[in-house]
Amino acid sequence: MNNLDLYAKGPQALCDQGVKEIPEAYIQPQHERPNSGKPVHGENLPLIDLSRLNGDGRNQVIEELRYACESWGLFHLVNHGFPQSSMDAMMEVGRHFFELPVDEKMRFFGTKASSETRYGVVNFNSDDNRVLEWRDFLFQPCHPLSDEIISTWPDVPLHYREIALEYCKNARALAVRLLALLSESLGLRDSFLNEAFKGHDQLMLINHYPPCPQPDLALGLTGHTDANGLTILQHDDVPGLEVLKDGSWCAVSSIPNALVINLGDQMQILSNGRYKSIEHRAVVNSDKTRFSIATFCGPSYDAIIAPAAELIKQHPTQSAEYREVVYGEYLGQAYARGLEGKFYINSVKIQK
Numbered sequence: 001m002n003n004l005d006l007y008a009k010g011p012q013a014l015c016d017q018g019v020k021e022i023p024e025a026y027i028q029p030q031h032e033r034p035n036s037g038k039p040v041h042g043e044n045l046p047l048i049d050l051s052r053l054n055g056d057g058r059n060q061v062i063e064e065l066r067y068a069c070e071s072w073g074l075f076h077l078v079n080h081g082f083p084q085s086s087m088d089a090m091m092e093v094g095r096h097f098f099e100l101p102v103d104e105k106m107r108f109f110g111t112k113a114s115s116e117t118r119y120g121v122v123n124f125n126s127d128d129n130r131v132l133e134w135r136d137f138l139f140q141p142c143h144p145l146s147d148e149i150i151s152t153w154p155d156v157p158l159h160y161r162e163i164a165l166e167y168c169k170n171a172r173a174l175a176v177r178l179l180a181l182l183s184e185s186l187g188l189r190d191s192f193l194n195e196a197f198k199g200h201d202q203l204m205l206i207n208h209y210p211p212c213p214q215p216d217l218a219l220g221l222t223g224h225t226d227a228n229g230l231t232i233l234q235h236d237d238v239p240g241l242e243v244l245k246d247g248s249w250c251a252v253s254s255i256p257n258a259l260v261i262n263l264g265d266q267m268q269i270l271s272n273g274r275y276k277s278i279e280h281r282a283v284v285n286s287d288k289t290r291f292s293i294a295t296f297c298g299p300s301y302d303a304i305i306a307p308a309a310e311l312i313k314q315h316p317t318q319s320a321e322y323r324e325v326v327y328g329e330y331l332g333q334a335y336a337r338g339l340e341g342k343f344y345i346n347s348v349k350i351q352k
């Protein structure tokens with residue numbers, strides 16, 4: 001099958017053709033289909049306001065952060081210092097990328113599940129029988145960067161690379177700041193998590209979910225936890241993100257100018273299970289396109305990630321809950337396995 005045939009099977013092409021029924025390959029088994037995700041009201045889902053860090057509010061913010069990470073693994077973040085102009089520009093140039101003619105987008109087409117720049121239409125390889133997801137995406141490495149890596153990024157639309165470069169730098173600055181705050185919230189020295197991550201690795205994924213004629217049968221993104229350390233998610237105002245909380249899927253609203261931060265598996269390991277990587281997914285709808293930009297911040301590939309000794313001492317059994325992992329290997333195996341709930345993090349849990 002050539003690339004254009006593959007594109008023709010992708011959700012955007014199907015949407016453009018005006019199909020009324022989605023192909024079988026996109027139909028989720030009954031138990032995976034989106035039910036009407038019980039909405040989480042704003043007051044339940046934690047919202048962290050970083051403007052309160054200066055002065056008297058500081059201890060309270062750290063306390064709220066601890067609560068959010070222990071009970072949710074996800075929170076809205078406002079007054080985060082990420083320039084709005086950079087967020088808006090990235091969303092716009094990302095949108096324009098997906099509007100490009102097929103041949104332009106297909107110049108970046110790739111199927112290999114790796115950290116290389118690629119535009120993906122259908123997310124499985126031939127020996128994988130998974131149900132397809134109703135999205136296409138653009139994936140790119142963002143840190144560490146070199147001219148060679150930047151030269152793999154899309155060179156269209158105009159200014160894509162400079163806008164993306166600025167965005168990646170802003171995301172990295174926020175990640176470094178958040179890791180210091182998360183260290184503090186765990187009672188560790190400020191530099192702990194940033195040091196544990198060594199030089200850091202950062203990837204960006206732009207998800208594009210076209211309207212789907214049968215949204216009750218499909219998913220934009222299967223339920224999964226992020227394999228990295230923490231994810232900075234910017235999404236537009238079209239609903240779609242859901243989190244699994246106490247066994248039910250709950251819709252996460254979009255708050256203007258806010259970012260969604262969710263913890264990945266490495267935070268669960270480093271915190272010896274005190275903080276959780278949260279299972280989440282994206283549902284689709286029948287009339288609106290939805291976009292999200294996920295920045296995955298994680299350790300360097302050669303970093304060895306293990307529960308922090310200080311936190312093991314505080315654990316009821318005073319023992320490690322997870323075995324140590326080399327981050328690059330963990331990520332490689334998580335990619336190979338594909339999205340599957342908490343399967344991969346559970347596989348490195350020490351059986352007692």
Ligand SMILES: O=C(O)CCC(=O)C(=O)O
Binds near residue numbers: 205
């Ligand atoms: O589109 C979303 O809201 C979720 C994206 C996501 O979870 C991911 O890219 O890992």
Ligand SMILES: [Fe+2]
Binds near residue numbers: 226
């Ligand atoms: Fe995710």
